[in-house]
Amino acid sequence: MISPKEKQLPFAEKSENVDLLGYHKCTIKLTGLDCSPCAAANHGHGSKICGYLARTISIIVIIIMFYRAFTFLGAEGKIMSFNWSEANVFGFMSLHTVICSFCLMGWTSNSRIPEYLTKLAHLRKQRIETNDELDDYQGLRKKAFFFSIPWLVTLGFTAIFNALHEKILYSGNVVPPYQYSLFPALAFLAWLITSTCLAMYVTVQFSMAREIEYFNQELTKASEEKKLKEHATIIAFSTRQSDLIKLVKHSNEFLKSYAMVAPLFCFFSIISAIYNLSFSSIVPVPYFIGLIFFMASIIGWLVLSxxxxxxxxxxxxxxxxxxxxxxxxxxAEDPKVYQAYRVMVDRSLSSDARIYVVNAFGINSRNFNIAMFAVPNLGPLLMMLKKLLELNGFQVPS
Incomplete structure (x- = not known):
């Protein structure tokens, strides 16, 4: 149970906890979606005015992201045209940004990360041996920053390229200066929001995976040393396993706000991104290269999601x-040892701690591999359909 004092933790992590977010505690403030003042005000540790102000700014940012998404989607042309597929690529990824915005706002306003760290700290105390390297997430944060750079370059390049042509989409119409001038700045804000949200999501997921993996390592070592037949040892492992699964289920309650919907928009976008490749003859080479990098970035988003x-x-x-x-x-001579063994096996096999995408399929390795194979292949199928229609005399709009 979380004590009232623990519930009053602000979004910033306390020193006794693992430094899970690092520099992302600053980037989330730059997004305008940090609602930790709301959490502090709700627990009597902050100004309600600051809380209202933070929430207002967050709502404005979300409205701006909705405007960006609907502008892209509203520009789509005839079905199967380049304008249609290009608008879908940018539009669905913009809706993905909207989901990320809601996640950041909700996670900060409800102190989700501090609550998670409190539970994680409890599990760290149950380790047989301490492991400081296990709690060092600096390397993971460096990787998160490194992998976010291509996404920033892609968003920035496509937005600036289109702005130089006085458009928001290369295949779209010319728009007023205030609009095409605004979208490069919105692209940077979208990068900041999405990269911060994904980094938080991935870091929490990997921290759970690390903890369970270390549990399995210590369990393997105890098995090799023939210690599991000791009643106290197997009970300690059973209790720890139960707490680990509870941690995963509790974390999924807030992580699913991202994982339930965001990957779906990535899937929609990747189909159109692959279909875009069939229009290489009508797209300038630099922009076509940008679209290829955009497609690769979406694949990266899917994998990391x-x-x-x-x-x-x-x-x-x-x-x-x-x-x-x-x-x-x-x-085993002690029947309680075998009983604990059976409970641990059944718990491991039967406990459903998965996140479900749109409540349809749970995320595990098997479903992940199926999705990554099946969904992107819909793009080539659209390309084949376009080619078949052209061979039979139908003019596909470009």
């Missing part, structure tokens, strides 16, 4: 494999 959650599930399932491969329990 689903792979960490799948890794968590893999580590939960791995516990049962370790236990079933151990030969200690066949000759």
């Amino acid at each position: 689903m792979m960490p959650a799948a890794k968590v599930q893999d580590q939960i399932t791995a516990t049962s494999k370790i236990l079933m491969e151990s030969d200690e329990f066949e000759g």
Whole structure:
């Protein structure tokens, strides 16, 4: 249970906890979506005026992101035309940005990260051996920044390229100066929002995967040393496993606000992004290269949105494999030891701690691989359909 004092934690992490976010505690303030003053005001530790101001700014940012998304989607032309597919690519990824905006606003206003860190700190105390490297997320944050740079370059290049042509989409119409001048700045804000949201989501997921993986390592070591047949040892591992799964389920309650919908918009966008490649003859080479990088960035988004959650599930399932491969329990004299063993195996195999995308399919390695194979292949199918229509005398609009 979380004490009232722990519930009053602001969004910034306390020193006794793991430094999970690092510089992202600053980038989230730059997005305008930091509603931690609301959380502080709700618990009597901050000004209500600051809370209202933070919420107002966040709502304005979300409205701006909605405007960006609907502007792209409103520019789509005839079905299967380049204008149609280009608008879908940018429009659906803009809706993805809207989801990220809601997530950042909700996670900060409800102190989700401090609550998570409190539970994580409890699990760290249950480790048999301390491991400082396990709690160092600096390397992960560096990777997050490195992988966000191509996304920034892609968003910036396409926005500036179109602005130089007085457009927001290359295939679209000429728009007023105030509009095409605004979109490069909105592209930077979209990068800031999406990269911060994804970094927070991935870091939480990987921190859970690390903790469960380390649990499995210590479980394997105890099995090799023939210690699992000791009643106190197996009970300690069983309690720790239960707390780990509870942590995953609790975290999924707020992580699903991203994972339930955001990957869907990425899937919609990647289909159109692949279809865009069939219009290489009518698109300038620099912009076509930009579209290729945009497609690659969306694939990266899909992988990072689903792979960490799948890794968590893999580590939960791995516990049962370790236990079933151990030969200690066949000759266990204490029936309580075998009972604890059976509980741990059943818990590992039966506990459904997955996040469900649009409540349709749970994210695990199998579903992740199926989705990454099936959905992008819809793009080539559209390309084949376009070619077939052209061969049979139908004029596909460009």
